[in-house]
Amino acid sequence: MAALPIDNQIRRLRFEHGEMTQQQLAERIGVTRQTVNAIELGKYSPSLEVAFRIAVVFKVPLEQVFQYRHGG
């Protein structure tokens, strides 16, 4: 249960999309609000499917949602 070497922009993307709430995003991608919160905080590693669903909601490529920290 080590820290994830991956950053995410979900919080910013939510604000840029009409201040979408965690609950609204959660319902769109099929997880609970607490799961979205944990993903944003880097405490939860979602499945690839959920990662792609987030990208689809915000209509951006996956790497604009998640960024891998090389050699970090």
Added chain:
Amino acid sequence: MTVFISMLRAVNVGGTSRIKMEPLRAAYEGLGFKDVRSLLQSGNVLFRTSLKDSRQLAQRIKQELERKFGLEIDGVIRTLPELASIVERSPVLSPRADPAKLLVMFLASVPDAQGQARLVKTHKGPEMLEVRGPEVYLYYPEGVGRSKLTTAVLERHLGAMGTARNWNTLTKLLEAAREIERGGGAGE
């Protein structure tokens, strides 16, 4: 031969399904399974067989348990590689996370998307939940005991029978299954 992990639903948890592990193992041996081993008292049985079809195996086990114990006991079954990949994909990363609060619910079938949507819309509790195929990953930050997100609630929304195990049990199951795979399955 494939190593299978059979997980029974609601065995020895205060309900009506009380079973001792020795006759339980004997029932599995009676089905011709090899290296039968049980783990804890909650209905976890590991074995090896040349049969391949998980659904068919689950059905045969259910019939045998009903014949031997007169109880209708549901259960789910996974192969060693399936369990290994489920454990490998642990979603919870916080170093302070409690493995007793991280559960995987194993479903008999992939749940329908509508039920899943309804569940995450109506559930307001503190739990994290993510459905991944026929499994649900769950984290109960306030513990499982008093949570409203019970097996019954999950089954009802997801429209599939299931049974959950916490992370401590899962890692023990995986370890035991790997021992059987390596040929050390003769012990308790």
